[in-house]
Amino acid sequence: MNSTQQEGSSLLKDLERIKKKTRISNKIINGQLDQIIAEIEEAKINNDFSQLKDKLQNQKPLTKIKQTYNECYAYFSKMGKNMDKLFKKNLQYGQEHVELDSRVLTELIKNHLLRDGEFEAYELLVKESGSEESHFHQFFAEIQTIVKDLKERKLESAILWAEKRHKRSPSNLLYELLKQRVIQLVQTEGINAAVNFMRNSDSFQEQAQGRLYEICLITYSVLLWPNLENTKYYYLYDDERNWPRILNLFLEVASKSQNILIKSEIRTVFSAGCLAMPKLIKYNQITRNRSSEVLTNDIPIDIEIGKDYKYHSFFVCPVSREVTNTDNPPVLLKCGHVISKLSAHKMIANKQKFKCPTCPVETKGADLPELIFI
Numbered sequence: 314m315n316s317t318q319q320e321g322s323s324l325l326k327d328l329e330r331i332k333k334k335t336r337i338s339n340k341i342i343n344g345q346l347d348q349i350i351a352e353i354e355e356a357k358i359n360n361d362f363s364q365l366k367d368k369l370q371n372q373k374p375l376t377k378i379k380q381t382y383n384e385c386y387a388y389f390s391k392m393g394k395n396m397d398k399l400f401k402k403n404l405q406y407g408q409e410h411v412e413l414d415s416r417v418l419t420e421l422i423k424n425h426l427l428r429d430g431e432f433e434a435y436e437l438l439v440k441e442s443g444s445e446e447s448h449f450h451q452f453f454a455e456i457q458t459i460v461k462d463l464k465e466r467k468l469e470s471a472i473l474w475a476e477k478r479h480k481r482s483p484s485n486l487l488y489e490l491l492k493q494r495v496i497q498l499v500q501t502e503g504i505n506a507a508v509n510f511m512r513n514s515d516s517f518q519e520q521a522q523g524r525l526y527e528i529c530l531i532t533y534s535v536l537l538w539p540n541l542e543n544t545k546y547y548y549l550y551d552d553e554r555n556w557p558r559i560l561n562l563f564l565e566v567a568s569k570s571q572n573i574l575i576k577s578e579i580r581t582v583f584s585a586g587c588l589a590m591p592k593l594i595k596y597n598q599i600t601r602n603r604s605s606e607v608l609t610n611d612i613p614i615d616i617e618i619g620k621d622y623k624y625h626s627f628f629v630c631p632v633s634r635e636v637t638n639t640d641n642p643p644v645l646l647k648c649g650h651v652i653s654k655l656s657a658h659k660m661i662a663n664k665q666k667f668k669c670p671t672c673p674v675e676t677k678g679a680d681l682p683e684l685i686f687i
């Protein structure tokens with residue numbers, strides 16, 4: 314078990330203790346409350362409230378409740394202190410020498426709020442930060458409405474959105490939405506409604522062109538409905554799989570239409586930061602006392618955080634370890650490996666051909682194709 318796991322397990326133990334304590338406390342508190350109610354009920358039945366005050370004062374139910382609350386709070390407070398002890402001090406090391414650009418940060422938070430549909434919070438932030446209205450505001454407002462509809466399995470708004478954009482930037486989305494509409498009609502209004510939709514919807518007719526095989530599958534499935542289990546058409550009616558898939562496809566196409574990432578940038582940065590933090594802390598702890606260390610934004614160690622967080626927005630030459638740019642772009646070698654143009658020129662020097670730094674394949678000449686990362 315490594316140190317992070319140990320820290321985690323000690324917190325889990327704290328949490329278990331809190332859960333146990335809360336269960337017992339709830340029992341005690343409910344018991345005391347029941348007793349108060351019972352005493353009041355009894356007094357009411359006997360129409361004699363003269364003893365009630367004394368009885369309640371003797372039993373001290375409120376004092377017992379307060380005491381139980383205090384005991385519970387002590388457990389919470391202990392866990393909070395443990396968390397501070399375990400993480401707070403460490404995190405400082407991880408973020409040393411990092412200067413956050415408040416303007417960039419505000420933009421990131423604004424976009425994040427818009428993505429999550431937190432429009433009120435977004436507007437407040439725009440006002441308080443004195444920044445400009447994001448040109449994504451209207452886009453995200455529309456997207457949020459459609460996402461909400463899709464989650465409620467309503468397709469109309471998404472179909473309308475896709476129809477408007479399909480001619481400009483064709484994608485699979487419109488067809489997938491219309492197909493889902495057919496399936497939904499079969500499930501809710503019956504076969505006739507589905508067949509009518511397929512016949513009368515201009516969009517469906519248009520999308521069906523060139524998709525003969527798939528249309529045949531849908532038509533056969535309609536004929537067999539509802540006895541589809543264990544047939545090859547069942548996947549068409551697998552709602553648990555199809556609705557999330559359609560929602561994801563919609564988000565993907567919508568993000569692409571604005572050239573933005575499908576996931577919130579700030580959430581991605583946060584998740585990537587959590588993965589990188591242990592190594593960053595270690596690195597900063599080791600180097601913080603070395604006065605000779607040159608502090609730059611680049612970290613001289615590789616931090617592997619998984620392929621989900623790789624975007625290829627820049628390329629580091631494996632020979633010179635420099636980030637490529639328009640003056641020194643990445644070039645493709647014969648074997649498929651990539652290095653920077655300057656490194657390639659240095660390696661060629663006056664020779665006819667040179668060996669790839671990664672594999673034994675030789676590449677001829679200096680006129681190598683440049684790669685453009687988008």
Ligand SMILES: [Zn+2]
Nearest residue numbers: 648650669672
């Ligand atoms: Zn190679």
